[in-house]
Amino acid sequence: MRAAQSPEAERSTRMTQAISHLDLLEAESIHIFREAAAQFRKPVLLYSIGKDSTVLLHLARKAFWPGKLPFPLLHIDTRWKFRDMIEFRDKTARDFDLDLIVHTNEDGAAKGINPIDYAPSVYTDVMKTVPLKQALDKYAFDAAFGGARRDEEASRAKERVFSFRAEGHRWDPRRQRPEMWRLLNGRLGAGETVRVFPLSNWTERDVWRYILREKLDVVPLYFAAERPTIIRNGQLLMKDDDRLTLKPGEELVNRRVRFRTLGCYPLTAAVESDAADIESVVAETLGARTSERQGRLIDHDQAGAMEKKKQEGYF
Amino acid sequence: MTAHSNALPKSKAKAAKAPLKVVSDETSTASSTAVDLSKIAPELSGMLRILTCGSVDDGKSTLIGRLLWDATDLYDDQRETIERGKKVDGGNPDFSLLMDGLVAEREQGITIDIAWRYFDTATRRFVVIDSPGHEQYTRNMASGASHADVAILLIDARHGIKKQTRRHAAILDLVGVKRVILVANKMDLVDWSESAFRKIEADFETFSWRFGFWEVTSIPAAAVSGDNVARRSETMPWYTGPTLLEHLEALPSRVTEPTGPFRFPVQTVLRDSRNDFRGLAGTVSGGSVRVGETVVDALSKRSAKVLRIATMSGDLEQASQGQAVAIQLDTDIDVARGAVLSKADARPVTARVLEARLVWLSETPYDPRGSYLLRTATDLTPVSNLKIRALLDLETLETHPADACSTNDIALADIALGRPAAIDTFGDAPETGSFMLVDAITGASIAGGVVSVAKAEAAAADENTFLLTRSMLARGLNSDLRDKAQSEAEFRRRANEVALILRAAGVNVAIESADDYSI
Numbered sequence: 001m002r003a004a005q006s007p008e009a010e011r012s013t014r015m016t017q018a019i020s021h022l023d024l025l026e027a028e029s030i031h032i033f034r035e036a037a038a039q040f041r042k043p044v045l046l047y048s049i050g051k052d053s054t055v056l057l058h059l060a061r062k063a064f065w066p067g068k069l070p071f072p073l074l075h076i077d078t079r080w081k082f083r084d085m086i087e088f089r090d091k092t093a094r095d096f097d098l099d100l101i102v103h104t105n106e107d108g109a110a111k112g113i114n115p116i117d118y119a120p121s122v123y124t125d126v127m128k129t130v131p132l133k134q135a136l137d138k139y140a141f142d143a144a145f146g147g148a149r150r151d152e153e154a155s156r157a158k159e160r161v162f163s164f165r166a167e168g169h170r171w172d173p174r175r176q177r178p179e180m181w182r183l184l185n186g187r188l189g190a191g192e193t194v195r196v197f198p199l200s201n202w203t204e205r206d207v208w209r210y211i212l213r214e215k216l217d218v219v220p221l222y223f224a225a226e227r228p229t230i231i232r233n234g235q236l237l238m239k240d241d242d243r244l245t246l247k248p249g250e251e252l253v254n255r256r257v258r259f260r261t262l263g264c265y266p267l268t269a270a271v272e273s274d275a276a277d278i279e280s281v282v283a284e285t286l287g288a289r290t291s292e293r294q295g296r297l298i299d300h301d302q303a304g305a306m307e308k309k310k311q312e313g314y315f
Numbered sequence: 316m317t318a319h320s321n322a323l324p325k326s327k328a329k330a331a332k333a334p335l336k337v338v339s340d341e342t343s344t345a346s347s348t349a350v351d352l353s354k355i356a357p358e359l360s361g362m363l364r365i366l367t368c369g370s371v372d373d374g375k376s377t378l379i380g381r382l383l384w385d386a387t388d389l390y391d392d393q394r395e396t397i398e399r400g401k402k403v404d405g406g407n408p409d410f411s412l413l414m415d416g417l418v419a420e421r422e423q424g425i426t427i428d429i430a431w432r433y434f435d436t437a438t439r440r441f442v443v444i445d446s447p448g449h450e451q452y453t454r455n456m457a458s459g460a461s462h463a464d465v466a467i468l469l470i471d472a473r474h475g476i477k478k479q480t481r482r483h484a485a486i487l488d489l490v491g492v493k494r495v496i497l498v499a500n501k502m503d504l505v506d507w508s509e510s511a512f513r514k515i516e517a518d519f520e521t522f523s524w525r526f527g528f529w530e531v532t533s534i535p536a537a538a539v540s541g542d543n544v545a546r547r548s549e550t551m552p553w554y555t556g557p558t559l560l561e562h563l564e565a566l567p568s569r570v571t572e573p574t575g576p577f578r579f580p581v582q583t584v585l586r587d588s589r590n591d592f593r594g595l596a597g598t599v600s601g602g603s604v605r606v607g608e609t610v611v612d613a614l615s616k617r618s619a620k621v622l623r624i625a626t627m628s629g630d631l632e633q634a635s636q637g638q639a640v641a642i643q644l645d646t647d648i649d650v651a652r653g654a655v656l657s658k659a660d661a662r663p664v665t666a667r668v669l670e671a672r673l674v675w676l677s678e679t680p681y682d683p684r685g686s687y688l689l690r691t692a693t694d695l696t697p698v699s700n701l702k703i704r705a706l707l708d709l710e711t712l713e714t715h716p717a718d719a720c721s722t723n724d725i726a727l728a729d730i731a732l733g734r735p736a737a738i739d740t741f742g743d744a745p746e747t748g749s750f751m752l753v754d755a756i757t758g759a760s761i762a763g764g765v766v767s768v769a770k771a772e773a774a775a776a777d778e779n780t781f782l783l784t785r786s787m788l789a790r791g792l793n794s795d796l797r798d799k800a801q802s803e804a805e806f807r808r809r810a811n812e813v814a815l816i817l818r819a820a821g822v823n824v825a826i827e828s829a830d831d832y833s834i
Contacts, residue, residue, distance in 0.1 A: 019568065038583040038652050062626065064596075203435075
């Protein structure tokens with residue numbers, strides 16, 4: 001190859017050089033991962049098995065390649081996740097030789113707190129928020145990576161990349177630090193911990209584009225298939241096991257459906273679709289006319305729901 | 316020891332031309348059932364971060380809302396919300412609702428806030444950074460502007476350039492925004508008058524020349540009706556320049572022009588014992604570097620050749636500004652986090668004394684006896700002395716001597732560091748010439764700063780400064796650290812903590828540098 005270019009030639013190369021926005025986003029996320037791993041004593045990656053977590057994990061592996069991930073993964077298992085999700089989680093941990101921690105609020109599970117009989121806000125608090133705090137405290141993690149994006153919801157549009165939590169994991173607006181340039185200040189005050197969001201500047205479409213580009217495996221539930229479903233409160237729900245019982249008037253029907261987001265199966269609405277492979281899903285998503293959170297029942301529970309959950313420590 | 320194999324076959328020519336697109340370039344040839352990415356999910360060819368400055372009264376939310384409505388990929392539920400909402404002037408929808416969301420945060424008492432929005436046109440990602448523009452929000456605007464590639468300065472055509480405009484321009488300049496778009500809005504309310512527009516343009520020039528802007532573009536517009544936003548105005552035939560959208564799509568994308576000298580702040584060291592790999596992980600913050608070139612660590616003055624530029628998607632021949640890579644050197648020169656690699660002929664300063672401009676972000680005012688740390692790209696250095704010299708009046712652009720500083724102030728400051736750090740002036744290399752001032756006790760981000768002068772020598776020898784040396788700590792706290800090469804980073808870390816405690820007790824402390832030690 002040529003040794004050195006003239007300044008003019010070099011300049012023209014630079015001007016025409018095409019750098020896609022995904023390359024820029026990827027580089028930024030890798031930078032955030034490395035910065036957090038270097039600044040915090042004991043970080044953990046919150047792994048929720050869905051597409052955002054898949055991208056998050058892939059970026060983490062890139063950030064520390066060819067080394068091993070310098071932190072474990074934590075999955076908060078409510079015991080109500082789709083069976084396909086759990087299978088995918090365990091296979092991922094095996095394939096990439098990951099250190100996976102699974103934590104459940106055993107007390108809540110013993111009391112039978114479930115997403116069918118309890119209000120979403122109660123269920124989320126007992127089976128998601130509480131065990132997350134339990135696990136962070138038990139292992140003394142001072143930083144937790146999450147897949148939240150600023151485009152998800154209005155209250156997240158202002159979220160920082162390093163989001164600070166006071167003692168008790170409380171999100172206190174006054175503790176949030178201004179972030180300037182690419183500088184990330186992770187020096188913790190007494191009792192503070194931090195949530196780190198490497199996907200802050202990604203959109204839902206970017207996540208799918210990237211999964212396609214990097215040929216990443218995702219949970220099969222994202223692809224259309226015949227699945228046993230019922231209609232409840234105007235939403236399509238999949239009957240993943242016998243714990244979801246039919247109410248009078250409800251009928252179990254096999255429909256060709258897929259999911260735009262994944263969570264606890266009684267709280268996750270399906271959409272009717274024929275998109276059975278990654279290409280069709282991406283094509284359908286890129287052409288989608290409604291934002292993804294319409295399919296997440298938890299957000300419709302009460303006005304300003306997400307804001308309130310965040311203050312309580314929900315991710 | 317230096318042998319290695321590449322994970323992916325590489326094309327040198329391709330790497331040189333488009334080093335960031337390794338995977339997607341190879342997708343089409345990799346398999347016969349390859350997805351036509353360009354059809355299903357075309358990657359956008361660029362990204363632009365746009366800061367909007369101006370108050371609600373100037374029609375800021377309406378302008379951006381209108382732009383998004385006319386030119387981008389809004390979802391149906393977002394469009395319905397707007398169409399169902401109340402109508403404003405002449406039956407137009409209220410486009411400002413698209414930028415809404417800052418109302419709730421005032422109720423929550425959030426003090427520093429920037430809202431981020433993401434929109435795609437056919438070719439480009441636009442990131443809109445929205446921050447309040449009033450005087451009491453200088454710090455919000457400064458932190459928002461520090462992320463921006465271009466700023467839209469919105470002027471109400473009826474009122475022309477105001478003091479606020481001058482203040483906004485000064486903040487943009489301070490944090491390094493190089494491109495400005497002056498939008499004269501509400502032209503319908505001044506009868507689409509060319510002279511009103513020209514006056515705004517000329518008034519801006521009377522003071523903007525003194526700033527370091529590369530480009531100022533003025534556009535007459537009416538956001539409510541969409542004139543010159545995404546649609547060329549028919550009522551202002553005298554204007555022949557671009558519409559706002561045309562201009563935003565034509566501006567260079569984020570990081571397509573590697574600028575300045577090569578800088579590589581080392582974030583962390585990656586190891587792979589199976590392959591005897593020791594790589595320095597980081598993001599190129601300026602210029603570029605190629606395999607085979609010699610790089611030098613500014614602090615230790617040791618140099619080595621770049622043996623390999625590694626990423627999980629394949630090795631690169633060259634790494635440019637904005638790329639996150641791992642650099643393997645041909646000899647182990649023991650650099651660690653905090654080091655800045657450069658080329659030998661254009662190094663950062665091994666600085667002990669800085670002159671800087673600060674935006675005071677904290678609600679806690681400057682405390683001459685406070686304990687501060689300087690967070691630069693990847694280093695955290697104790698500040699042995701922070702002295703406020705003057706405050707900048709953003710409206711007159713004059714400086715006034717001062718020794719106090721509080722929220723929203725722009726201050727000129729002298730900073731003495733407890734040990735040397737690799738630092739540039741902001742004009743030469745923005746990413747290694749900017750910093751956050753951190754409260755050592757609470758960890759809070761106190762001020763953002765840009766370096767105007769970086770000097771190697773310590774300030775006039777201060778007899779009251781206590782020098783913390785390796786030999787002093789070797790007997791007690793550091794008795795477990797033996798070999799120098801391996802323990803330098805740990806010595807620094809511990810010495811920093813000791814220095815903090817001493818400073819909190821009122822003792823001026825400096826920490827022995829690696830240079831001092833080797834002498």
